Amino acid sequence: MPERSPSPLSRLACRTIGFVMAETTAPFASAAPVPAAESRFERQIWWFPRILLIPTIVYLFVMTVFPLLYSLFISLFRTETGRPPVWIGLENYGKVLSGGEFWYAIGITLVLTVVAVTLEVLFGVGIALLLNQRLRGMGLFRLLVYLPMMVSPLVIGYFWRYMFDGTFGIINWVINSTIGGLLQLDPPQWLIDPVLAAIAIIVVDVWQWTPFVALLAAAGLNTIPPALYEAATLDRASRWMQFRRITLPFLVTPLLVAILFRSIDTIKIFDSVYILTGGGPGDYTATLSVLDYKVGFTYFRVGEAAAFSWLIVILINIVTTVILRLITRSRRARLYTA
Secondary structure, eight states: OOOOOOOHHHHHHHHHHHHHHHHHHGGGSOOOOOOSSOOHHHHHHHHHHHHHTHHHHHHHIIIIIHHHHHHHHHTTEEOOTTSOOEEOTTHHHHHHHHSHHHHHHHHHHHHHHHHHHHHHHHHHHHHHHHHTSOOTTHHHHHHHHHSGGGSOHHHHHHHHHHHTOTTTOHHHHHHHHTHHHHHTOOOOOTTTSHHHHHHHHHHHHHHHHHHHHHHHHHHHHTTSOHHHHHHHHHTTOOHHHHIIIIIHHHHHHHHHHHHHHHHHHHHTOOHHHHHHTTTOSTTTTOOHHHHHHHHHHTSOOHHHHHHHHHHHHHHHHHHHHHHHHHHHHHHHHHHHHO
């Protein structure tokens, strides 16, 4: 019979085996002298990943670093329409701090932040405990729960604005069809009454961002060893005792992280407030970001608006530092008690 020539696949396998054997036995063979200068290929390997970082660095500088530095620079000038900027130093900061509008905006922003974040944490933990149950149809329920935080705040703002409308809003229609019709109550003007406008903003923020807290809380629940609940059941511990002694300690760090992110977002909240009330009625619901927008784009005091923005950054850094210290203490406490 004629001798068959090896197939290309066989030749490739032989070469691969030979290469592996050569690499394996290379340390035991006589080592060849290493050249002092690196080869061109090695220099290309060293430079290639660093070159790939250049577009990211340029993007971060253009979109983040430069605007921050420019806003800090422009906050030291008085800018008026039709006139060149005038250097005034820290006068813009003093003007903002001495105005009552700034302190009122801090007050209403902190009230909205504390109330909204507290409700989001409470509802988020409850939803996470419900999502942790193994029930039929829970996958669809998870999708419905997480859906609000996937929608743009702009869309949600207009969506709730029509729902809160005092004339043809669905919320007033439901109230008039049930309680309002029986008690002969006037339909509430959600976006005109000062207190109801603040409540409407809180409702929208809680509706959209409670799923975010629930997501982090559900991740914390998945880290709890089932053996702890089994031991607690054998010891006849109540549900409340299991929640307080087992579940809650594992949820402290995820909830503090959720509070951190939600506090930062709520302090600089703008989209929903501007769409729902525009800061009104009057300036009752004018948060820090809304008031900063009015100073810069309505009154055209750009230098003062830049100083306003930097004061917001300072406030956010203070809140962030406090919450990060709480997170660090909670993690240390868990390590010491483990």
